[in-house]
Amino acid sequence: MSIIEKLENNERLNYEDAIKLYDLDLFILAKYANRIREEKHGKKTYFNINRHINPTNICKDVCQFCAYSASRKNPLQYTLTHEEILEIVKTSSKKDIKEVHIVSAHNPNTGLQWYMDVFKKIKENFPSIHVKALTAAEIHFLSTEYNLTYEELIAKMIEHGIDSMPGGGAEIFDEKVRKKICGGKVTSQQWLDIHRTWHKAGKQSNATMLFGHVESREHRIDHMIRLRDLQDETGGFNAFIPLVYQTENNYLKIDAPLTGVEILKTYAIARIVLDNISNIKAYWATSTVKLALIAQEFGSNDVDGTIEKESIQSAAGATSAKGVALKEFVDLIRNTGFTPVERDSVYNELKTW
Ligand code: V47
Numbered sequence: 343m344s345i346i347e348k349l350e351n352n353e354r355l356n357y358e359d360a361i362k363l364y365d366l367d368l369f370i371l372a373k374y375a376n377r378i379r380e381e382k383h384g385k386k387t388y389f390n391i392n393r394h395i396n397p398t399n400i401c402k403d404v405c406q407f408c409a410y411s412a413s414r415k416n417p418l419q420y421t422l423t424h425e426e427i428l429e430i431v432k433t434s435s436k437k438d439i440k441e442v443h444i445v446s447a448h449n450p451n452t453g454l455q456w457y458m459d460v461f462k463k464i465k466e467n468f469p470s471i472h473v474k475a476l477t478a479a480e481i482h483f484l485s486t487e488y489n490l491t492y493e494e495l496i497a498k499m500i501e502h503g504i505d506s507m508p509g510g511g512a513e514i515f516d517e518k519v520r521k522k523i524c525g526g527k528v529t530s531q532q533w534l535d536i537h538r539t540w541h542k543a544g545k546q547s548n549a550t551m552l553f554g555h556v557e558s559r560e561h562r563i564d565h566m567i568r569l570r571d572l573q574d575e576t577g578g579f580n581a582f583i584p585l586v587y588q589t590e591n592n593y594l595k596i597d598a599p600l601t602g603v604e605i606l607k608t609y610a611i612a613r614i615v616l617d618n619i620s621n622i623k624a625y626w627a628t629s630t631v632k633l634a635l636i637a638q639e640f641g642s643n644d645v646d647g648t649i650e651k652e653s654i655q656s657a658a659g660a661t662s663a664k665g666v667a668l669k670e671f672v673d674l675i676r677n678t679g680f681t682p683v684e685r686d687s688v689y690n691e692l693k694t695w
Pocket of ligand 1: 409586589592646
């Protein structure tokens with residue numbers, strides 16, 4: 343059966359089929375990706391009102407793509423106190439945020455309780471705010487550093503008030519590429535095991551993929567299929583987030599950044615291949631707001647949130663440092679013919695704007 347026939351029949355694609363998708367014309371892909379988007383979500387585009395907080399940039403690991411962590415490329419080390427973090431949450435809570443998204447570097451100097459107690463303090467002071475925190479890369483770092491199993495650490499996370507896990511640290515699962523770009527940190531198998539353990543504890547998470555560096559199209563498909571397999575097993579992923587590689591201030595020199603067509607093809611292919619992950623998020627901080635809006639026509643149904651302050655991608659050249667204003671965000675979604683729907687962190691609908 344040809345790939346077009348399989349798409350027409352809405353069949354699950356295997357690795358070999360999925361590779362062929364990249365050879366299709368962008369607008370053919372758009373037709374099928376959009377058909378699935380419309381079946382699942384109609385014209386709704388989800389976003390949330392959230393605040394990103396990055397408590398420390400001191401990192402034991404050296405990932406070649408990272409411009410955020412303190413290193414030779416970024417000599418400005420910082421570690422926020424819990425009081426400073428609570429003050430940030432307090433200020434943001436007045437703007438009606440529903441979520442704090444907390445991601446740190448792997449700081450070996452703070453002790454485990456510095457990582458854990460802040461979540462408890464946020465929950466005690468702001469019980470209605472969803473705490474999305476600790477990537478699988480951080481969990482692996484903490485479990486190694488403090489000699490805890492993933493199960494033990496996850497039990498502590500839940501006890502300290504973490505509601506869901508963000509999707510960071512996945513990068514690209516292919517072992518050879520991973521060794522080149524982030525050797526030494528959480529392995530692909532460990533990343534998947536941590537999310538499996540989190541899902542088995544009854545919790546939900548997201549999954550990312552960093553693309554546009556030294557990986558090939560085959561590596562992206564392999565990444566998506568490994569996620570699809572785990573999702574078949576647990577059903578715990580809410581969203582897949584392809585992160586477009588930002589090229590500045592890091593060690594990985596890329597001569598030819600991705601074209602808009604390649605980025606849109608990747609969103610569309612993610613929508614087609616990941617038939618068991620409901621939400622495909624065009625994270626505007628890495629795609630740009632404009633391309634995230636266009637991506638709505640290519641299978642994606644989520645643009646992340648207002649963010650307020652963003653440090654990881656903006657350190658590598660993205661224009662996301664200050665987030666985006668709520669009204670502007672909503673108007674942009676509406677003006678592109680979609681319905682802006684505010685969601686909570688686990689995709690319950692809160693308000694149609
Ligand atoms: O895993 C680091 C990425 C991620 C660069 O779960 C870079 O809702 C692009 O995971 N260019 C952390 N990306 C951010 C993240 C995330 C973001 C938004 C929403 C969610 C969610 C998760 O940032 C890391 C890494 O892959 N990153 N450096 C860079 N130069």
